[in-house]
Amino acid sequence: MQRISLKPGKHAYTMSRYYTPVATVEPGETFVVETQDGPDGTITSEQDKPSEKLNFAHANPETGPIEVAGAEPGDTLVVKIEDIQPLSEYAVTFIVRDFGGLVANSSTRLLNPPLEERVKLVRLKEGKVYWNDKISFPYQPFYGCIGTAPEQQAIDCMSPGNHGGNMDCPDCSVGNKVYLPVRVPGAYLFLGDVMATQGQGELCGTCGEHPAVGTVTVDLIKRKPIEWPRVESDTHIMCIGSAKPMEDAARIAYYELVQWIAEDYGFDPIEAYMLLSHIGECNIANMVDTLYSMVARCPKKYLTTK
Amino acid sequence: MQRISLKPGKHAYTMSRYYTPVATVEPGETFVVETQDGPDGTITSEQDKPSEKLNFAHANPETGPIEVAGAEPGDTLVVKIEDIQPLSEYAVTFIVRDFGGLVANSSTRLLNPPLEERVKLVRLKEGKVYWNDKISFPYQPFYGCIGTAPEQQAIDCMSPGNHGGNMDCPDCSVGNKVYLPVRVPGAYLFLGDVMATQGQGELCGTCGEHPAVGTVTVDLIKRKPIEWPRVESDTHIMCIGSAKPMEDAARIAYYELVQWIAEDYGFDPIEAYMLLSHIGECNIANMVDTLYSMVARCPKKYLTTK
Amino acid sequence: MQRISLKPGKHAYTMSRYYTPVATVEPGETFVVETQDGPDGTITSEQDKPSEKLNFAHANPETGPIEVAGAEPGDTLVVKIEDIQPLSEYAVTFIVRDFGGLVANSSTRLLNPPLEERVKLVRLKEGKVYWNDKISFPYQPFYGCIGTAPEQQAIDCMSPGNHGGNMDCPDCSVGNKVYLPVRVPGAYLFLGDVMATQGQGELCGTCGEHPAVGTVTVDLIKRKPIEWPRVESDTHIMCIGSAKPMEDAARIAYYELVQWIAEDYGFDPIEAYMLLSHIGECNIANMVDTLYSMVARCPKKYLTTK
């Protein structure tokens, strides 16, 4: 199996067509990919001061672009996440100045003094994340960043968008398929920012960040354009919208879900809209990045018209 | 058991201190309460045109105010929802002009033409909601409106707020406790707008609206003020924030949850903030009302400091 | 001339129909009205700590309701502001915890520490506001609060809305006509919160607050309903929208302006929309209250179709 691994400093810091591919994979191919942690290895101790260590321009270093042979604009790239394993014994969660869900930041610019910074290391062991001796939760890793190159933009890796990017959506996890738009020849897939587990919102801005090794399988749906990223699990279909204000992210996510149900499941759009009033789900993926990401989902078991 | 039932036209159309109580209950008392449906009985056929039938000023008629003996400003009112049963065989879901999660409305005021109106009756039978012959989902009723009187405002029943109100939060359901602030002597509890089941957001603006009969138990926590409504289930604690834009609703919900965890579970607030980055959940309750409502929740099993 | 003056504690703290009118005026009548300052006389020294002095529930005490004889729901109330004079030698501007345009507040709820509080007295003298010995600006007083009673709500005086209220719009000033919707018999006009001069936004949340005496003339346009407040000066027509997020306030303001131009000046709405792209103006009235207020305006000189 092909293994894609980059040396420090060789990662991508934007999602764009302006990089040379680091590897080429075939549709249907399963490969192994190593990723650096979100803070790019800069935060290693609970004594670190994040604002002095972290280079925001290099946050969320990506492994990529990975060229997918034969991918053309207008196709959909399918990324099946087969497995993710940690490459360190500890993951890091921290508060850094002017960043996070309950603080003033560079977009919501206020005169209040900043919150104190803090670093916490959590232990990863035997499928669990240890907050401390008494509290642990399951290790449920996912790609905080997953996306393709936009047609002409170069988008920094702190930003989500209709190309995917830094959605920080815990559903981009093991066992699920992520559908991404292809907008440049070769698709140019980027992966990074694995986290150990994450609540809805990534409230303090970081969450169990660690280097990891994943196994993914890519495939193409030819001549099937999608506007925004989608996810499919065994039980649900999901659309992710990224925008500000947050209601715009929710509107995009639900609007795309209405289209998906109408196009692939035979409902008329207005009926899909009314049905989702009863069974649609919508939660925050991130409330900390340059755009907020919302996930709208629908249980597949109800989507029968026959 | 005391049964509170109002004749048509005798319901409250705002939550306020400016009504005479319709009943008085004691702390610890369990009582039965009938509620009218959200559209106030105006939509009864799939041929109805909602904008011609519905009086928005009388939407979400409330049973109340119910006076709670001994309640004083600064207390918290606990409303345990024991049971809800439908009082009709059908519930109604409809699209009405300028209202709903994916349309322009009186707040997001745009020049686009309106969406077509539509009415759908769903059958309620043996614990299920029948969308049609092939699709049914569980009957999971809850109070779309539940709140207390504000100190001096009279708030219409289309609006949620820190008094509760039209939060359209499916967690205000059977088996759960809803905590509400007491801001006037006697608390003045209002209940209404039962729905048969609801997704996250109440996407099209309505959802299985029907008259119902509920059984609730009230209690008081003396001299314990809360700023915003809270909900507790067997497994989770939850805070509901209502605001626009939606991120402000999410901020309020998570901020209140941080306070709750800090005050009642012995965490320092910054640690609670970082912990919720890992295990907090936050979904939309409504994205259609005058304010959006978001629910932030935390599994109780992780909240141990000992 | 009738003079309306209330003793301390006799002011209204909501705009609502639930008060007994303090006076009755006839259409066409000119009368004098005294108003208390926004902080209700609680901040009098630069040594005061606002959060310890101010009672938010009593902020912006209103003189009213003033009943307008013959006013009926569906009419428009015209309030011509003839004159405003200060009733004190000093006006007060202050920063109070969790309030203001560049700080976290009860809606944008964050964990940052609060900004320091501060009080500044500015001198009012000979038509000028003296910031200090070197800086002075013209005294341009206006009603921060001006509105009518809603149909059934009681809205606190910190809130603007489609009834007017706490819009903090400097265009509600001497020489201009303010148009307000009539939603209850007698209209129930409320006036208060005169400020000495104000920039666009009332950035720090307060601005030259002082008691004042005004002269106003009221009139009625019978059977002419308006949805939102409007203002007319010698040169401009203006619509004020209040909402969150701020773009919704701007959308309302411009939408209403499109309607006004279409209805009264003979343009088709789409042409009005395109014309305003060239000559419309839109600035912030307040960015500190429970809803933001935006003013959209159009020079009357361009509104000719003949």
Next chain:
Amino acid sequence: MQRISLKPGKHAYTMSRYYTPVATVEPGETFVVETQDGPDGTITSEQDKPSEKLNFAHANPETGPIEVAGAEPGDTLVVKIEDIQPLSEYAVTFIVRDFGGLVANSSTRLLNPPLEERVKLVRLKEGKVYWNDKISFPYQPFYGCIGTAPEQQAIDCMSPGNHGGNMDCPDCSVGNKVYLPVRVPGAYLFLGDVMATQGQGELCGTCGEHPAVGTVTVDLIKRKPIEWPRVESDTHIMCIGSAKPMEDAARIAYYELVQWIAEDYGFDPIEAYMLLSHIGECNIANMVDTLYSMVARCPKKYLTTK
């Protein structure tokens, strides 16, 4: 004088470092620059259907990058706009599907039907813009797009940001100085999207778009970093913030203005904040692009501490 003119198809469609400079200018140099119109010459008749003609990826073609000799990251680029003249007799204003200030769009994604499209040609003659035979307004041209290359991003020309870009701010006009951050060696200035006159907001999304020839002088302030674009006129200093929701754009604009007054005029920041409550102005530049732009301004005559 150097004249910079590009052939069709040779313009830049993002602001980025990934283009080769089209010209190099020296600090202090005055030069002439031709710009294409915003719709890239695609809309030429009132019978055109914009959604069939316009290529959004090529909207707002830029003349650039123009390299400024000696510019280094951390400097500020000063662009004095000396003159702008039209290169056509007509300018075009149009409504295109899913774009504009009072319609649903790709960010505020709704199910409403779209507004009808429409094209209007306005005549440019003798310093005036002729809406029709009866209505004309002054020709007040400005650069809708003006910006520098970001450090690593490539930002499409429909987007404003802290690099400048598509701010659609009428203050970037003849006689004023625009200050832009330098983030790459050579600064990489881009200019485009001249409009004939524009209201506050560019309400319908377009506004007198036309090719033009401008005369500008550039200069550098060495080792003076600024976070966001600034403008200076004879009478005012101004900061432009671009963000969503709109209140975040206003917060950025006023926050930056507080910093400017504090740093260059000797006020303490809290005093500047309180002073701007009295004399600050803040209006919409655009309410139609991917981010909203707000301009906060302060009259220079009040900024004296001596």
